[in-house]
Amino acid sequence: MKEIYDVSALILTYNPNLQKLLMTLKSFLLQKGLLLQIIVSDDGSEENYFTEVERMFKKYNFTKYKLVKNESNVGTVKNLIGGLAVCQGKYVKTLSPGDFINGEYTLFRWMQKMQSEQLVAACADVIYYRTRKDGKQEAVSQKTHPQRKNLVGRKLKVSYLLCDDIFLGAAIMCETKTFRYYLNIISGKVIYAEDNVLRLMVFDDKKVGFFDEEAIIYEIGDGISTQGSVKWARLLRKDWEAADKIIINLPTKDLEFKNKFITIAKMKLENKSNQINKLLRYCMISDIFFYKLKTKFNSRLSSKILPTQWLSRLQS
Incomplete structure:
Protein backbone atom coordinates (compact mmCIF):
# COMPACT_ATOMS: atom_id res chain seq x y z
CA MET A 1 0.00 0.00 0.00
CA LYS A 2 1.31 3.44 -0.94
CA GLU A 3 2.77 5.47 1.93
CA ILE A 4 1.18 8.92 2.02
CA TYR A 5 1.49 9.74 5.75
CA ASP A 6 4.46 10.13 8.07
CA VAL A 7 2.99 8.02 10.87
CA SER A 8 -0.06 5.79 11.24
CA ALA A 9 -1.43 5.66 14.78
CA LEU A 10 -2.97 2.21 15.25
CA ILE A 11 -5.27 1.97 18.28
CA LEU A 12 -6.20 -1.59 19.22
CA THR A 13 -9.44 -2.00 21.16
CA TYR A 14 -11.35 -4.78 22.84
CA ASN A 15 -14.31 -3.84 25.07
CA PRO A 16 -12.65 -0.45 25.69
CA ASN A 17 -13.43 2.15 28.33
CA LEU A 18 -14.84 5.07 26.32
CA GLN A 19 -13.13 7.86 28.28
CA LYS A 20 -9.74 6.15 28.04
CA LEU A 21 -10.23 5.50 24.33
CA LEU A 22 -11.06 9.14 23.61
CA MET A 23 -8.09 10.36 25.68
CA THR A 24 -5.75 8.04 23.79
CA LEU A 25 -7.10 9.30 20.47
CA LYS A 26 -6.75 12.90 21.60
CA SER A 27 -3.09 12.34 22.50
CA PHE A 28 -2.62 11.65 18.76
CA LEU A 29 -4.96 14.37 17.51
CA LEU A 30 -2.88 16.97 19.37
CA GLN A 31 0.37 15.89 17.70
CA LYS A 32 2.15 18.55 15.66
CA GLY A 33 4.83 18.63 12.96
CA LEU A 34 3.86 15.55 10.96
CA LEU A 35 1.23 14.11 8.65
CA LEU A 36 -0.76 11.63 10.71
CA GLN A 37 -3.25 8.87 9.98
CA ILE A 38 -5.32 7.31 12.78
CA ILE A 39 -6.74 3.78 12.64
CA VAL A 40 -8.93 2.15 15.28
CA SER A 41 -9.02 -1.63 14.95
CA ASP A 42 -11.55 -3.36 17.20
CA ASP A 43 -11.25 -7.02 18.13
CA GLY A 44 -14.93 -8.04 18.29
CA SER A 45 -16.05 -5.86 21.20
CA GLU A 46 -19.63 -5.89 22.46
CA GLU A 47 -19.46 -2.08 22.08
CA ASN A 48 -16.72 -0.57 19.92
CA TYR A 49 -17.80 3.09 20.34
CA PHE A 50 -17.13 3.87 16.68
CA THR A 51 -19.97 6.44 16.68
CA GLU A 52 -18.32 8.37 19.53
CA VAL A 53 -14.91 8.03 17.87
CA GLU A 54 -16.21 9.53 14.62
CA ARG A 55 -17.86 12.32 16.60
CA MET A 56 -14.48 13.20 18.11
CA PHE A 57 -12.78 13.17 14.70
CA LYS A 58 -15.48 15.48 13.37
CA LYS A 59 -14.97 17.84 16.32
CA TYR A 60 -11.29 18.17 15.35
CA ASN A 61 -12.04 18.28 11.60
CA PHE A 62 -9.86 15.20 11.26
CA THR A 63 -10.61 13.07 8.19
CA LYS A 64 -7.48 10.91 7.81
CA TYR A 65 -8.81 7.90 9.70
CA LYS A 66 -10.00 4.34 9.21
CA LEU A 67 -12.19 2.15 11.43
CA VAL A 68 -11.62 -1.60 11.28
CA LYS A 69 -14.16 -3.95 12.85
CA ASN A 70 -13.60 -7.65 13.55
CA GLU A 71 -16.89 -9.48 13.94
CA SER A 72 -15.33 -11.91 16.44
CA ASN A 73 -12.35 -11.87 18.79
CA VAL A 74 -9.25 -12.89 16.79
CA GLY A 75 -6.45 -11.96 19.22
CA THR A 76 -4.00 -9.07 19.28
CA VAL A 77 -1.71 -10.20 16.45
CA LYS A 78 -4.48 -10.75 13.89
CA ASN A 79 -6.23 -7.58 14.99
CA LEU A 80 -2.96 -5.74 14.36
CA ILE A 81 -2.56 -7.30 10.94
CA GLY A 82 -6.09 -6.19 10.02
CA GLY A 83 -5.30 -2.63 11.10
CA LEU A 84 -1.96 -2.63 9.31
CA ALA A 85 -3.71 -3.59 6.07
CA VAL A 86 -5.04 -0.02 5.87
CA CYS A 87 -1.98 1.76 7.32
CA GLN A 88 -0.47 4.23 4.86
CA GLY A 89 2.16 5.77 7.11
CA LYS A 90 5.87 5.12 6.72
CA TYR A 91 5.96 4.41 10.46
CA VAL A 92 3.33 2.92 12.74
CA LYS A 93 2.75 3.60 16.43
CA THR A 94 0.41 1.22 18.22
CA LEU A 95 -1.31 1.96 21.53
CA SER A 96 -4.28 0.76 23.57
CA PRO A 97 -6.97 2.82 25.33
CA GLY A 98 -5.59 4.24 28.56
CA ASP A 99 -2.07 4.70 27.17
CA PHE A 100 -1.02 8.08 25.76
CA ILE A 101 1.62 9.83 23.70
CA ASN A 102 3.33 12.25 26.10
CA GLY A 103 3.49 15.75 24.61
CA GLU A 104 2.44 17.34 21.34
CA TYR A 105 5.75 17.14 19.41
CA THR A 106 6.76 13.69 20.66
CA LEU A 107 5.80 11.70 17.56
CA PHE A 108 7.56 14.25 15.36
CA ARG A 109 10.84 13.95 17.29
CA TRP A 110 10.49 10.16 17.45
CA MET A 111 10.03 10.01 13.69
CA GLN A 112 13.02 12.32 13.16
CA LYS A 113 15.18 9.98 15.26
CA MET A 114 14.17 7.01 13.12
CA GLN A 115 14.73 8.90 9.88
CA SER A 116 18.11 10.32 10.82
CA GLU A 117 19.50 6.94 11.92
CA GLN A 118 17.55 4.83 9.38
CA LEU A 119 16.03 2.67 12.12
CA VAL A 120 13.37 0.01 11.54
CA ALA A 121 12.30 0.34 15.18
CA ALA A 122 12.98 2.77 18.01
CA CYS A 123 12.11 2.30 21.67
CA ALA A 124 11.54 4.98 24.30
CA ASP A 125 11.33 5.51 28.05
CA VAL A 126 7.95 5.21 29.76
CA ILE A 127 5.94 6.80 32.56
CA TYR A 128 3.88 4.08 34.27
CA TYR A 129 0.75 5.11 36.14
CA ARG A 130 -2.03 3.44 38.05
CA THR A 131 -5.29 4.67 39.54
CA ARG A 132 -5.72 3.69 43.18
CA LYS A 133 -9.01 2.63 44.74
CA ASP A 134 -9.41 6.12 46.22
CA GLY A 135 -9.27 7.58 42.71
CA LYS A 136 -5.84 9.14 43.08
CA GLN A 137 -3.17 8.39 40.50
CA GLU A 138 0.45 7.51 41.19
CA ALA A 139 3.29 7.09 38.74
CA VAL A 140 6.85 5.91 38.30
CA SER A 141 9.30 6.56 35.49
CA GLN A 142 11.13 3.67 33.87
CA LYS A 143 14.44 4.82 32.47
CA THR A 144 16.45 2.63 30.14
CA HIS A 145 19.94 2.00 31.48
CA PRO A 146 22.56 4.11 29.70
CA GLN A 147 24.48 0.92 28.88
CA ARG A 148 21.56 -0.49 26.92
CA LYS A 149 20.87 2.69 24.93
CA ASN A 150 24.07 2.23 22.95
CA LEU A 151 24.03 -1.53 22.43
CA VAL A 152 24.20 -2.62 18.80
CA GLY A 153 24.93 -5.77 16.84
CA ARG A 154 25.96 -8.84 18.82
CA LYS A 155 25.80 -7.04 22.18
CA LEU A 156 22.20 -6.01 21.55
CA LYS A 157 21.33 -9.59 20.57
CA VAL A 158 22.88 -10.99 23.74
CA SER A 159 21.11 -8.46 25.95
CA TYR A 160 17.73 -8.65 24.22
CA LEU A 183 3.79 -9.90 12.19
CA ASN A 184 2.94 -12.16 9.25
CA ILE A 185 5.74 -14.50 10.33
CA ILE A 186 4.34 -14.91 13.85
CA SER A 187 0.64 -14.88 12.86
CA GLY A 188 -1.15 -18.09 13.78
CA LYS A 189 1.56 -19.01 16.28
CA VAL A 190 1.75 -15.97 18.56
CA ILE A 191 -1.73 -14.77 19.50
CA TYR A 192 -1.42 -11.86 21.93
CA ALA A 193 2.23 -10.81 22.52
CA GLU A 194 2.84 -8.91 19.32
CA ASP A 195 5.99 -7.26 20.73
CA ASN A 196 7.78 -10.55 20.05
CA VAL A 197 8.32 -9.17 16.55
CA LEU A 198 11.11 -7.00 17.97
CA ARG A 199 12.90 -10.12 19.17
CA LEU A 200 12.81 -11.42 15.59
CA MET A 201 14.09 -8.10 14.26
CA VAL A 202 17.00 -8.10 16.69
CA PHE A 203 17.85 -11.71 15.82
CA ASP A 204 17.87 -10.73 12.14
CA ASP A 205 20.28 -7.85 12.88
CA LYS A 206 17.76 -5.19 11.87
CA LYS A 207 18.72 -1.69 12.96
CA VAL A 208 16.92 -1.02 16.25
CA GLY A 209 17.62 2.15 18.23
CA PHE A 210 16.54 4.22 21.20
CA PHE A 211 14.51 7.43 21.43
CA ASP A 212 15.71 9.12 24.61
CA GLU A 213 12.46 10.61 25.92
CA GLU A 214 9.62 9.62 28.23
CA ALA A 215 7.42 9.28 25.17
CA ILE A 216 4.61 7.10 26.53
CA ILE A 217 2.30 7.35 29.53
CA TYR A 218 1.34 3.73 30.21
CA GLU A 219 -1.41 2.38 32.44
CA ILE A 220 -0.51 -0.61 34.59
CA GLY A 221 -2.83 -3.05 36.32
CA ASP A 222 -5.46 -3.12 33.59
CA GLY A 223 -3.89 -4.58 30.45
CA ILE A 224 -3.03 -8.13 29.46
CA SER A 225 0.59 -8.00 30.61
CA THR A 226 0.18 -6.03 33.88
CA GLN A 227 -3.06 -7.20 35.48
CA GLY A 228 -1.40 -10.09 37.33
CA SER A 229 -3.76 -12.77 36.00
CA VAL A 230 -2.45 -16.34 36.16
CA LYS A 231 -4.43 -17.14 33.02
CA TRP A 232 -2.84 -14.32 31.02
CA ALA A 233 0.61 -15.05 32.37
CA ARG A 234 0.24 -18.60 31.03
CA LEU A 235 -1.00 -17.40 27.62
CA LEU A 236 1.82 -14.86 27.30
CA ARG A 237 4.38 -17.49 28.23
CA LYS A 238 2.93 -19.72 25.54
CA ASP A 239 3.34 -16.87 23.04
CA TRP A 240 6.94 -16.36 24.18
CA GLU A 241 7.73 -20.04 23.68
CA ALA A 242 6.09 -19.96 20.24
CA ALA A 243 8.28 -16.99 19.32
CA ASP A 244 11.35 -18.90 20.55
CA LYS A 245 10.53 -21.71 18.14
CA ILE A 246 10.15 -19.24 15.27
CA ILE A 247 13.50 -17.62 16.08
CA ILE A 248 15.22 -21.02 16.23
CA ASN A 249 14.05 -21.69 12.68
CA LEU A 250 15.20 -18.34 11.28
CA PRO A 251 18.29 -18.52 9.08
CA THR A 252 21.48 -16.88 10.39
CA LYS A 253 25.21 -16.85 9.76
CA ASP A 254 25.89 -16.46 13.49
CA LEU A 255 25.53 -20.13 14.43
CA GLU A 256 27.43 -19.69 17.70
CA PHE A 257 24.84 -17.20 18.94
CA LYS A 258 21.97 -19.32 17.65
CA ASN A 259 23.23 -22.36 19.57
CA LYS A 260 23.34 -20.33 22.78
CA PHE A 261 19.81 -19.10 22.14
CA ILE A 262 18.60 -22.69 21.56
CA THR A 263 20.26 -23.86 24.78
CA ILE A 264 18.62 -21.15 26.87
CA ALA A 265 15.22 -21.62 25.20
CA LYS A 266 15.30 -25.34 26.04
CA MET A 267 16.30 -24.65 29.63
CA LYS A 268 13.39 -22.21 30.00
CA LEU A 269 10.99 -24.89 28.76
CA GLU A 270 12.37 -27.20 31.44
CA ASN A 271 12.19 -24.40 34.05
CA LYS A 272 15.89 -24.60 34.84
CA SER A 273 16.25 -21.00 35.95
CA ASN A 274 19.32 -21.65 38.11
CA GLN A 275 21.13 -23.27 35.20
CA ILE A 276 20.15 -20.33 32.98
CA ASN A 277 21.67 -17.88 35.46
CA LYS A 278 24.87 -19.92 35.57
CA LEU A 279 24.97 -20.06 31.79
CA LEU A 280 24.52 -16.32 31.55
CA ARG A 281 27.24 -15.82 34.13
CA TYR A 282 29.88 -18.16 32.75
CA CYS A 283 29.21 -18.41 29.02
CA MET A 284 28.26 -14.89 27.96
CA ILE A 285 30.86 -12.37 26.91
CA SER A 286 32.20 -10.51 29.91
CA ASP A 287 31.07 -6.97 29.09
CA ILE A 288 27.44 -8.13 28.94
CA PHE A 289 27.87 -9.91 32.27
CA PHE A 290 29.15 -6.73 33.91
CA TYR A 291 26.41 -4.75 32.17
CA LYS A 292 23.85 -7.06 33.77
CA LEU A 293 25.49 -6.60 37.16
CA LYS A 294 25.28 -2.81 36.83
CA THR A 295 21.63 -2.90 35.83
CA LYS A 296 20.78 -5.29 38.66
CA PHE A 297 22.05 -2.88 41.32
CA ASN A 298 20.82 0.32 39.67
CA SER A 299 17.03 0.46 39.62
CA ARG A 300 15.60 2.18 36.57
CA LEU A 301 12.30 2.92 38.33
CA SER A 302 11.89 6.23 40.14
CA SER A 303 8.96 8.21 41.53
CA LYS A 304 7.38 10.49 38.97
CA ILE A 305 4.90 13.35 39.02
CA LEU A 306 2.43 12.82 36.20
CA PRO A 307 2.33 15.55 33.52
CA THR A 308 -1.00 16.82 34.82
CA GLN A 309 -1.23 19.77 32.42
CA TRP A 310 -0.97 17.46 29.42
CA LEU A 311 -3.41 14.93 30.90
CA SER A 312 -5.88 17.74 31.58
CA ARG A 313 -5.76 18.65 27.89
CA LEU A 314 -6.52 15.04 27.01
CA GLN A 315 -9.48 14.97 29.40
CA SER A 316 -11.03 18.26 28.29
Missing part, protein backbone atom coordinates in the same frame (compact mmCIF):
# COMPACT_ATOMS: atom_id res chain seq x y z
CA LEU A 161 17.52 -12.34 23.32
CA LEU A 162 19.68 -14.13 25.87
CA CYS A 163 19.28 -11.88 28.91
CA ASP A 164 15.61 -11.06 28.09
CA ASP A 165 16.25 -7.37 28.77
CA ILE A 166 13.39 -6.35 26.50
CA PHE A 167 11.51 -3.10 25.86
CA LEU A 168 7.86 -2.54 26.69
CA GLY A 169 5.78 -3.18 23.56
CA ALA A 170 3.87 0.09 23.97
CA ALA A 171 7.19 1.99 23.92
CA ILE A 172 8.14 0.86 20.40
CA MET A 173 7.56 2.62 17.08
CA CYS A 174 8.28 0.65 13.90
CA GLU A 175 8.72 1.07 10.20
CA THR A 176 5.35 -0.10 8.88
CA LYS A 177 6.54 -2.47 6.15
CA THR A 178 9.01 -4.15 8.52
CA PHE A 179 6.41 -4.48 11.28
CA ARG A 180 3.94 -5.97 8.80
CA TYR A 181 6.54 -8.46 7.53
CA TYR A 182 7.40 -9.84 10.97
